[in-house]
Amino acid sequence: MSALLIGLTGGIGSGKTTVANLFADRGIELIDADIIAREVVAPGSDGLKAIVDHFGKEMLSSGALDRAALRARVFNNPQELRWLNNLIHPMVRTTMTERGKAAASPYALLVIPLLVENGLQSLVERVLVVDLPEEEQLRRTMSRDSNDRALVEKIMANQASREQRLAAADDLIDNGGNLADLNTQVERLHQHYLTLAGSHE
Numbered sequence: 001m002s003a004l005l006i007g008l009t010g011g012i013g014s015g016k017t018t019v020a021n022l023f024a025d026r027g028i029e030l031i032d033a034d035i036i037a038r039e040v041v042a043p044g045s046d047g048l049k050a051i052v053d054h055f056g057k058e059m060l061s062s063g064a065l066d067r068a069a070l071r072a073r074v075f076n077n078p079q080e081l082r083w084l085n086n087l088i089h090p091m092v093r094t095t096m097t098e099r100g101k102a103a104a105s106p107y108a109l110l111v112i113p114l115l116v117e118n119g120l121q122s123l124v125e126r127v128l129v130v131d132l133p134e135e136e137q138l139r140r141t142m143s144r145d146s147n148d149r150a151l152v153e154k155i156m157a158n159q160a161s162r163e164q165r166l167a168a169a170d171d172l173i174d175n176g177g178n179l180a181d182l183n184t185q186v187e188r189l190h191q192h193y194l195t196l197a198g199s200h201e
């Protein structure tokens with residue numbers, strides 16, 4: 001079975017997780033880029049071995065990747081950061097596509113927070129953007145994470161802009177309303193994707 005792949009993206013606090021769970025409630029398989037990015041460097045993985053071969057054993061802490069040590073190693077070092085991204089990104093892309101294609105549901109949702117930033121539109125048949133005015137995005141993120149405004153603003157400044165995301169969208173969810181509004185939009189899109197999946201080979 002080859003499932004139709006939908007890429008779900010949106011800025012921090014836009015509601016990606018909330019939306020993804022509403023699709024999961026309808027039996028749709030989720031494949032989460034952040035989880036896979038951790039899997040490909042888990043203890044015993046080829047990814048972790050490559051990192052240790054390249055940067056040395058000081059990247060390990062009790063057999064697992066020492067993320068702080070790795071961050072310190074690539075911080076302000078564009079060449080090493082590029083090396084790391086060239087290692088990890090293809091593994092994440094391949095794993096996501098394989099899992100998506102193997103999904104048992106009629107279509108699968110690839111949850112990729114940095115889809116637009118990393119230009120991953122070609123991995124999926126359609127890009128679904130969860131959209132929210134930036135001020136509300138800030139407010140919801142601050143209240144979820146108890147972070148101060150400056151930190152959330154900094155994270156947002158390093159992500160794609162609302163306009164860039166909207167330009168990449170095939171489908172849109174407006175998460176400016178309440179959770180009932182959100183559920184209605186998810187149901188409408190779910191029906192649409194089921195129809196598309198029916199004509200997908």
Ligand code: ADP
Pocket residue numbers: 010011012013014015016017018019140141143144175176177178179182
């Ligand atoms: P993301 O995964 O994109 O970072 P979340 O799904 O975690 O975003 O949503 C951010 C926060 O906003 C969470 O605390 C979530 O419960 C809340 N939230 C999501 N959608 C709504 C909504 N329509 N109304 C109010 N709060 C919402």
